[in-house]
Amino acid sequence: xxxxxxxxxxxxxxxxxxxxxxxxxxxxxxxxxxxxxxxxxxxxxxxxxxxxxxxxxxxxxxxxxxxxxxxxxxxxxxxxxxxxxxxxxxxxxxxxxxxxxxxxxxxxxxxxxxxxxxxxxxxxxxxxxxxxxxxxxxxxxxxxxxxxxxxxxxxxxxxxxxxxxxxxxxxxxxxxxxxxxxxxxxxxxxxxxxxxxxxxxxxxxxxxxxxxxxxxxxxxxxxxxxxxxxxxxxxxxxxxxxxxxxxxxxxxxxxxxxxxxxxxxxxxxxxxxxxxxxxxxxxxxxxxxxxxxxxxxxxxxxxxxxxxxxxxxxxxxxxxxxxxxxxxxxxxxxxxxxxxxxxxxxxxxxxxxxxxxxxxxxxxxxxxxxxxxxxxxxxxxxxxxxxxxxxxxxxxxxxxxxxxxxxxxxxxxxxxxxxxxxxxxxxxxxxxxxxxxxxxxxxxxxxxxxxxxxxxxxxxxxxxxxxxxxxxxxxxxxxxxxxxxxxxxxxxxxxxxxxxxxxxxxxxxxxxxxxxxxxxxxxxxxxxxxxxxxxxxxxxxxxxxxxxxxxxxxxxxxxxxxxxxxxxxxxxxxxxxxxxxxxxxxxxxxxxxx
Amino acid sequence: xxxxxxxxxxxxxxxxxxxxxxxxxxxxxxxxxxxxxxxxxxxxxxxxxxxxxxxxxxxxxxxxxxxxxxxxxxxxxxxxxxxxxxxxxxxxxxxxxxxxxxxxxxxxxxxxxxxxxxxxxxxxxxxxxxxxxxxxxxxxxxxxxxxxxxxxxxxxxxxxxxxxxxxxxxxxxxxxxxxxxxxxxxxxxxxxxxxxxxxxxxxxxxxxxxxxxxxxxxxxxxxxxxxxxxxxxxxxxxxxxxxxxxxxxxx
Amino acid sequence: xxxxxxxxxxxxxxxxxxxxxxxxxxxxxxxxxxxxxxxxxxxxxxxxxxxxxxxxxxxxxxxxxxxxxxxxxxxxxxxxxxxxxxxxxxxxxxxxxxxxxxxxxxxxxxxxxxxxxxxxxxxxxxxxxxxxxxxxx
Numbered sequence: 001x002x003x004x005x006x007x008x009x010x011x012x013x014x015x016x017x018x019x020x021x022x023x024x025x026x027x028x029x030x031x032x033x034x035x036x037x038x039x040x041x042x043x044x045x046x047x048x049x050x051x052x053x054x055x056x057x058x059x060x061x062x063x064x065x066x067x068x069x070x071x072x073x074x075x076x077x078x079x080x081x082x083x084x085x086x087x088x089x090x091x092x093x094x095x096x097x098x099x100x101x102x103x104x105x106x107x108x109x110x111x112x113x114x115x116x117x118x119x120x121x122x123x124x125x126x127x128x129x130x131x132x133x134x135x136x137x138x139x140x141x142x143x144x145x146x147x148x149x150x151x152x153x154x155x156x157x158x159x160x161x162x163x164x165x166x167x168x169x170x171x172x173x174x175x176x177x178x179x180x181x182x183x184x185x186x187x188x189x190x191x192x193x194x195x196x197x198x199x200x201x202x203x204x205x206x207x208x209x210x211x212x213x214x215x216x217x218x219x220x221x222x223x224x225x226x227x228x229x230x231x232x233x234x235x236x237x238x239x240x241x242x243x244x245x246x247x248x249x250x251x252x253x254x255x256x257x258x259x260x261x262x263x264x265x266x267x268x269x270x271x272x273x274x275x276x277x278x279x280x281x282x283x284x285x286x287x288x289x290x291x292x293x294x295x296x297x298x299x300x301x302x303x304x305x306x307x308x309x310x311x312x313x314x315x316x317x318x319x320x321x322x323x324x325x326x327x328x329x330x331x332x333x334x335x336x337x338x339x340x341x342x343x344x345x346x347x348x349x350x351x352x353x354x355x356x357x358x359x360x361x362x363x364x365x366x367x368x369x370x371x372x373x374x375x376x377x378x379x380x381x382x383x384x385x386x387x388x389x390x391x392x393x394x395x396x397x398x399x400x401x402x403x404x405x406x407x408x409x410x411x412x413x414x415x416x417x418x419x420x421x422x423x424x425x426x427x428x429x430x431x432x433x434x435x436x437x438x439x440x441x442x443x444x445x446x447x448x449x450x451x452x453x454x455x456x457x458x459x460x461x462x463x464x465x466x467x468x469x470x471x472x473x474x475x476x477x478x479x480x481x482x483x484x485x486x487x488x489x490x491x492x493x494x495x496x497x498x499x500x501x502x503x504x505x506x507x508x509x510x511x512x513x514x515x516x517x518x519x520x521x522x523x524x525x526x527x528x529x530x531x532x533x534x535x536x537x538x539x540x541x542x543x544x545x546x547x548x549x550x551x552x553x554x555x556x557x558x559x560x561x562x563x564x565x566x567x568x569x570x571x572x573x574x575x576x577x578x579x580x581x582x583x584x585x586x587x588x589x590x591x592x593x594x
Numbered sequence: 595x596x597x598x599x600x601x602x603x604x605x606x607x608x609x610x611x612x613x614x615x616x617x618x619x620x621x622x623x624x625x626x627x628x629x630x631x632x633x634x635x636x637x638x639x640x641x642x643x644x645x646x647x648x649x650x651x652x653x654x655x656x657x658x659x660x661x662x663x664x665x666x667x668x669x670x671x672x673x674x675x676x677x678x679x680x681x682x683x684x685x686x687x688x689x690x691x692x693x694x695x696x697x698x699x700x701x702x703x704x705x706x707x708x709x710x711x712x713x714x715x716x717x718x719x720x721x722x723x724x725x726x727x728x729x730x731x732x733x734x735x736x737x738x739x740x741x742x743x744x745x746x747x748x749x750x751x752x753x754x755x756x757x758x759x760x761x762x763x764x765x766x767x768x769x770x771x772x773x774x775x776x777x778x779x780x781x782x783x784x785x786x787x788x789x790x791x792x793x794x795x796x797x798x799x800x801x802x803x804x805x806x807x808x809x810x811x812x813x814x815x816x817x818x819x820x821x822x823x824x825x826x827x828x829x830x831x832x833x834x835x836x837x838x839x840x841x842x843x844x845x
Numbered sequence: 846x847x848x849x850x851x852x853x854x855x856x857x858x859x860x861x862x863x864x865x866x867x868x869x870x871x872x873x874x875x876x877x878x879x880x881x882x883x884x885x886x887x888x889x890x891x892x893x894x895x896x897x898x899x900x901x902x903x904x905x906x907x908x909x910x911x912x913x914x915x916x917x918x919x920x921x922x923x924x925x926x927x928x929x930x931x932x933x934x935x936x937x938x939x940x941x942x943x944x945x946x947x948x949x950x951x952x953x954x955x956x957x958x959x960x961x962x963x964x965x966x967x968x969x970x971x972x973x974x975x976x977x978x979x980x981x982x
Contacts, residue, residue, distance in 0.1 A: 041647075042701070044746050045655040097723040103715030103778065105735055105742055112729030136654055137742065144713045144771075156705075179694055180847050181609075208649035241626060244652045311626070337652060340671055341626070452638035496643035498609045500847055501695040504642045608848035664861060692849035700849055736944055755865065758854035801872070802932065805864040818935035825936060 003432050004177075004184045005425065008153070009033040009417040010410075011173050011188040013160045013215060015043030017135070017402030018381025018409070019194030020142035021095075025410025027149035033414055035151050036186055038158045038175055040210060040506070043143045047196055047208045048402065051135025052247035052333060054127035055399035057093035059116055063124040065089045072397060073574050075121040075289050076361075076390020077533035078549065079228065081570040084368050084387040088397075088404050095403035096128050104141040105130050107330075117330075118252040118282050119395045121289035121581075125282070127396040132247050132333045138399060158184065159506050162435045163191065163218050163377065164428050170222070170377035171423035174435050178506065181499025183439070185432040187425065189417030190376050192409045193219060193364060197382035199232075201518040202357035202467075203459030206238050206245035215383040217513030219364045220520065224374050225553040227385035227567070228362035229517070230525035230535045233393055234468050236293035238356030241311030244341055246334055246353050248395040250319055251286035253330050254278055257293070258316040258350065259305040265315075269296040271582040277321050288581045291392040291534040294355035298468045309352050311342070316350035323347075355468060359398065361389040361534065362524070365553060365567075370409040376420060380409035387551070387570065391533025442512075443505045447491030451504065454485050454492070455511055458518060461485070466522050471538040475526040482519050486560075489515060520554035523562040528552060545576050596624040599674055600682035601632055603644065606693050614693070617641070618682075623674035629685065630658050630669035633697075646697035653811055656747035660697050661686040666752035666809045688752035690761075701748050707764045708746070711772035711790050716783025728780045738777035741770050741819050743812045750806035750816050756799055763799040764790065766806040766816035773819040776826065788830045797823040871928045874921035881918040884911070930955045 010026050012019045015037055023037050039046065058068050068089040073080045100106055100114070107115045107129050119127040130137040146152050157178040164172040164185065172187040195215025199207030220226055236257075237246040251257070256277055259265045264285065267274045271288040275281045286293075297315060300306050306313045319327060319334075324347045327335055331346070338344045338351045363385040370378045370386060380386075381402050388401055465478025489512060496504040530544035531537050550566040557563050601621045606614040619640050621632045630648050637644050647657040651670045658669035663677070663684050677683050691699035721728070750766035751757050757765045764772075772791055776784045791797050800820045807817040859865045884906065891902040905911060933955055934948030 041649060041655075041657065042705070042746070045647075045649050045657050047650065047655075049655050049745075050650050050652060094723040097727060100727045101715070101717075101721055101723070103775065103780065105739055106727075108730055108732050108735060110732060112731040112734070114727050133654070133743070136745070140742075145715075147709050148712070148714050208651065208655060210649045242651065333654075340653065343625075450638075451642070494642065498607055498643070500608050501645045501698050502643075503645045504637070606850055609846070614850065690852050690854065692851050694847065694849050733942075733944055737938075737940070753864075755854065755858055758852065758858065761852075801868075803865070803868045804932070805862070805868070807935075808864055815935065821932070821936040822938060 002182055003436055004182065005187070005429070005432070006184070007187045007422045008036040009188060009422070010035045010190050010192065010413050011186050012037045012192045012194060013039075013173060014046065014194035014196060014381070014383070015039030015041070015143075015154070015156070016046030016194060016196055016381065017048035017139055017142060017399065018406035019043075019046075019192070020139070020146050021403050021406030022192050022194060022380060022410035022413065023152045024142065024146055024149065025407040026414040027151045029411050030414045030418060031151055033151060033417060034153065036153050036155055036188070037146075038155045038160050038173065038186070040157065040159045040178070040214070042156045043146075043154070044140055045210070046139060047211050048135045048139040048399070050206070050208060050245060051138070051399055052132045052245060053249035053252065054117060054119060054129035054134045054396040055096060055138065056119070056122070056126050056394070056396040057096040057128055057400055058089065058126050059093055059114055059128070060124060060126065063126055067124055068092075068122075068126060070574060071122050072388070072394055073390070074577070074579050075394040076392055077543065077579055078545075078571070078574075078576040079231075079390035079532060079551065079569055081368070081387030082572040082574060083570050086572070087368060088388055088401065091404045092400040095400065095407065099138060099141055099403065102141050102145045104137050107131055117249060118280055118287055120248050120251065120287050120293070121283065121394040122396070123282050127249075127252065129249060131329070132249050132331045135399060138402070159509070160195075160214065160218065161439055161509060163222050164431055165222050165374070166423055166427050166431075169375045169420075169423075172428065174432050176439070176506070178501055181502065183432065183436040185428060187422050187428060189420040189422055190378065190413035192413050193377065193379040193383050194381045194406065194409070195383045197360040197363075198514065198517045199357050199360065201458060201462050201514045201521070202232070203456070203463045204238070204243045205357040206235055206243050207358070212510040212514050213360070213383075213517035214510060214513045215379070216364055216520075217516040219372065219374070219377065219379065220516055220556050222374060223556060224372050224377065225365045225555045226362060226517070226520045227365040227551050227553050228391075228524070229360070229521040229554050230466075230528050230552060231361035231389075231391050231533060232357055232466065232521060233290055233359040233361060233534050234294035234355040235358035236290055236297060236355050237317055237353040238358070239311070239337070239342055240309055240314045240352055240354045242341055243356040244337055245358070246317060246337065246351060247331070248290070250317055250331060250334060251280065253319075253326065254280045254322055255286060256318045257286050258318055259300050260307045260315070261305060263305075265300050265305065266293065266296055269299065270580070270584060271296075273583055283581050283585050285582065289392055290358075290395060292581065294468050295536060297355050307352060311352070312354065314352035314354045317353045318350040319346040320348065320350070359393055361385070361391065361393050362521075369412050370405055371412060376416060378409045378413050378416075380405045385551075391535060439509065442492070442508055443494065443499075443502065444497065445492045445494045445508070447493045449488045449491045449493060451492060451494070451508055451511060454488055455514070457481070458485055458511075458514060462518055462521070466525050469536045469538050470525055472526065472529070473539070475522055479519070479522045479526060482515065482522055486515050486519070520562050524552040524554045524564050527564040549576060595675055596622070597678060598622045599677060601636070602682050602684045603636070603697070604686040605644070605696055607643070608695055621674070625675055627674045628670050629660070629662055629667070629672045629674065629683070632674060632683075633669060633685075644697075645695050654745060656745035659688050659747045659749050659752065661689055661752065666749035668747060668749070668811045671811055688748055690752055690754065690758040691748065699748070703761055704746070704748050704751050704765065704767060707768035708771060710764060711768050711787055712783060713768075713771040713775055714783075715775060715778065715781050716786060717780070718782050730779050734779040737779070738774045741774035741777070741814060744770055744814050744816075745812055747811065749809045749811060753805040753809045755803060756801060760795070760799065762795045764795050766820065769797055769800070769823055770814060770816040770819035773823050773826075788827070791823050792827050792830065797821075797827050800824075871925060874925040877914060877918040877921045880914060884914070926959060930959070
């Protein structure tokens with residue numbers, strides 16, 4: 001089989017925010033290194049582009065790193081590694097400023113200083129924004145900045161299929177050159193995975209079609225644990241039907257959530273008392289954390305107090321009182337999206353919204369230096385679980401995470417690559433041929449199962465069993481269904497036998513990844529018999545710090561199935577406490593400095 | 595509001611075909627069905643071998659540009675309901691670019707042109723983050739902000755007959771990006787970019803057809819950016835001429 | 846293996862879309878103006894060759910085909926000026942304290958002087974001719 005081999009120093013898989021930031025960091029730290037940036041799409045297509053609302057970083061005089069730390073740790077229901085959170089809050093602002101120096105058009109105050117907006121679960125306004133296209137501007141700024149480093153060699157539309165491992169060390173990757181249709185093997189001293197999340201395992205999600213958990217699955221297949229996979233964030237405001245994201249910034253700017261009766265129902269779920277329209281208050285009502293808001297919707301839907309629209313159940317996000325000028329200044333993209341995709345102009349009518357799967361808090365296990373347990377393999381961004389988000393991520397922490405830990409990954413990988421050197425070629429040749437033979441067999445698959453049918457069944461099953469509220473019974477059913485789907489996947493039938501841009505083949509590889517990642521999610525969720533953050537069990541409604549103040553680690557067993565064990569959480573200065581929002585959050589207990 | 599519509603797609607499979615050919619499908623639609631949804635329906639149900647690019651399905655990633663009835667459009671932001679009265683929808687890969695397969699075009703020429711104009715913020719002295727932000731008022735930002743909204747979808751290249759005639763023409767997106775940085779109050783890279791703008795394949799290769807701005811899905815108005823670039827190019831020429839006449843050695 | 850189909854711009858691309866046809870119409874306004882300019886140059890030459898030649902040129906210019914050409918040239922120049930005024934706001938960005946001068950102002954700032962010229966120049970010419978004729982009497 002014809003496989004092209006080449007040597008580089010660092011391979012970065014994924015050209016989104018984390019991958020680009022890592023590439024720049026590595027190029028700046030060691031300009032002599034050859035850095036290969038592989039991405040299955042052109043970098044500016046990566047899903048970072050769709051992040052809207054903002055990017056956290058302490059900047060106001062009355063704000064502090066400690067406040068950001070407390071919000072993040074309590075928002076994550078104490079499942080965050082506190083050393084990681086400390087490092088994060090101390091470096092987020094610096095990274096945002098670096099983006100500013102690279103040209104990111106952050107929205108400004110009239111005097112030219114950086115402006116910040118309120119965001120859910122954040123006590124003080126610290127969300128930097130570029131109107132409501134923050135992710136877009138960060139991604140394009142990073143992409144354009146990366147162009148000035150000649151040592152960053154882009155391999156656009158290279159679909160990474162495997163990690164190459166030799167003697168317990170990650171020594172490169174294997175990929176399909178989508179345009180040429182052949183396999184390539186890139187040996188490297190260090191590999192960074194920055195492949196994003198896996199939201200597409202759900203039927204209704206805010207994610208792009210490419211968000212299929214490929215990197216997570218590749219690491220998993222090499223025995224690297226996936227951590228905290230049961231924590232999947234439902235964003236409270238997606239468009240019904242399509243799931244398109246309607247940013248939290250709508251609420252940060254003062255938007256209201258109303259049920260079918262026009263009632264601001266969040267006050268009935270521990271987030272009140274009601275704040276006056278036009279005067280949003282941090283950590284109250286609409287500015288509560290995402291898990292609580294999505295759960296409130298679920299209860300409202302059960303009580304029949306939601307709108308039944310053509311596109312499904314929904315509540316109303318009312319922005320009308322903000323006025324046209326403010327909407328155009330702060331939320332122009334939301335106006336464009338609502339008009340195009342549900343035919344609603346938010347200036348004159350409320351936008352129908354509902355929770356949809358949005359973000360995988362968990363991912364490839366890494367330490368605080370972004371290193372995975374597999375030497376030579378690093379991971380950053382949504383694909384990684386560095387321990388920042390715990391059981392529920394706060395909006396605007398993930399964009400900052402891309403820069404903070406993307407940079408760490410780039411620097412760590414550069415150091416590692418300098419020390420490790422490029423591995424021996426002969427061993428990898430055999431491994432690469434074995435891998436390629438497997439993918440070639442998949443391309444020729446002639447079973448009778450349809451790709452779309454398995455994909456849709458996966459999405460439905462995850463929504464049913466691993467949604468906003470879960471139960472042991474439903475999770476077990478989903479696990480069983482996933483096992484059946486994996487079986488059906490073995491009898492997949494593909495119709496396209498070609499190699500050049502064979503997207504059916506690539507979709508089939510992605511589906512295999514999705515099935516593995518979904519399995520880890522469901523198994524970890526089944527194992528966690530408590531309710532914490534985004535993981536709410538109807539059959540174990542309380543948080544159980546005795547048994548579950550720990551990370552889950554889903555590992556691949558020899559038979560391909562998942563086993564789950566547990567890892568302690570790093571707690572440094574904020575002992576586990578009660579998580580309160582609204583008036584209840586004013587209790588002094590939480591404010592006590594450790 | 596619903597129905598079904600004939601969708602005719604240009605096919606080209608490089609390993610089997612020497613020339614493009616047409617394939618027709620009958621696609622059911624409802625009020626929300628986009629051209630991208632139609633393609634996904636075809637791939638799932640009718641013919642799995644049809645290839646096209648897509649990802650975000652919310653008009654921000656820029657992947658799914660295609661010719662819809664001879665107009666360059668984003669598949670995800672074009673709805674079948676608008677063609678309910680038409681006999682059919684005809685889908686082709688983007689004009690003026692090579693076809694890799696089916697609806698997948700080769701956008702590397704556009705990317706190469708974008709790289710040419712050095713689209714990154716240039717400062718003579720790089721600041722450390724500790725120096726804080728470079729001040730920029732909302733009025734200063736407004737000078738370039740709309741030009742920074744380009745998603746690199748390539749529709750403007752498909753719309754530009756000058757790029758069709760001369761693929762070396764830097765084209766709408768690249769020249770807009772150059773202008774975006776030239777107008778940024780924080781940038782000091784204008785001198786480095788002007789040679790490309792002034793050059794034979796720079797702003798003067800544009801004849802102000804203006805269709806690029808009509809098709810831009812993000813209202814970037816590249817025609818405006820390029821023609822403002824012509825003004826800048828003239829000023830730059832005059833300044834250099836003045837320097838030359840004064841005997842400066844930096845002209 | 847990759848085997849891209851190269852792009853090909855066919856000779857009739859400009860007919861394919863109304864936007865292109867409008868563009869070609871705008872650019873085509875140069876043709877009647879070019880012919881009219883040739884006529885004028887010819888007139889200058891005839892003027893130099895004496896009164897008889899010049900009178901013949903005047904007669905030539907008053908012939909129906911030439912009247913038609915001048916009418917077309919007039920329409921062309923009006924059309925071209927109009928399209929140009931429409932495009933001006935895209936090119937001319939005049940910063941003000943709170944942003945930039947709005948496009949309709951810029952357009953107005955072009956249309957009004959142009960209209961004034963159209964009105965005043967013929968009047969001026971008519972007056973000058975009167976002076977000339979009067980002086981000759």
